Amino acid sequence: MKPRTIYPPIYFFAACAAMAALHWWFPGVRLLSPPATYAGAAPVVAGVVLAFVAKKHFDGVGTTVKPFERSSVVVAHGPFRYSRNPMYLGMFLALFGLSVLLGTLGPLVVFPLFYWIIFSRFVRREERHMEEQFGDAYRDYKRRVRRWL
Numbered sequence: 001m002k003p004r005t006i007y008p009p010i011y012f013f014a015a016c017a018a019m020a021a022l023h024w025w026f027p028g029v030r031l032l033s034p035p036a037t038y039a040g041a042a043p044v045v046a047g048v049v050l051a052f053v054a055k056k057h058f059d060g061v062g063t064t065v066k067p068f069e070r071s072s073v074v075v076a077h078g079p080f081r082y083s084r085n086p087m088y089l090g091m092f093l094a095l096f097g098l099s100v101l102l103g104t105l106g107p108l109v110v111f112p113l114f115y116w117i118i119f120s121r122f123v124r125r126e127e128r129h130m131e132e133q134f135g136d137a138y139r140d141y142k143r144r145v146r147r148w149l
Contacts, residue, residue, distance in 0.1 A: 019099060
């Protein structure tokens with residue numbers, strides 16, 4: 001039996017929950033107070049919108065968004081012109097915004113862990129998978145477009 005894959009959105013929501021839990025139970029130093037914390041709403045919205053727009057581009061060309069499944073095409077338009085990973089970038093942006101909204105030091109410890117999980121479990125493996133599947137076309141895309149921004 002094949003083990004179930006935990007997809008990136010599950011890690012994202014777990015990171016959000018972990019940030020909230022750390023804020024309430026182990027907040028550490030208060031870095032920002034309202035109304036300054038409200039500025040975090042903008043990156044949350046921008047990150048969610050970026051992730052959904054990027055997903056719509058996958059849907060528009062009929063390729064899968066699920067990691068490691070066979071893709072039908074290298075998506076290189078829309079936000080993929082600027083970042084090879086705009087969906088993950090959107091998640092990072094939303095987590096940053098959430099940390100600003102919370103305003104305490106505790107939630108910030110989630111960032112390195114979330115980055116490590118996404119990078120090691122998905123980004124590196126997806127890049128290898130895409131190179132194997134698309135060869136020079138994907139390598140050319142990698143030369144033209146940065147991994148994050």
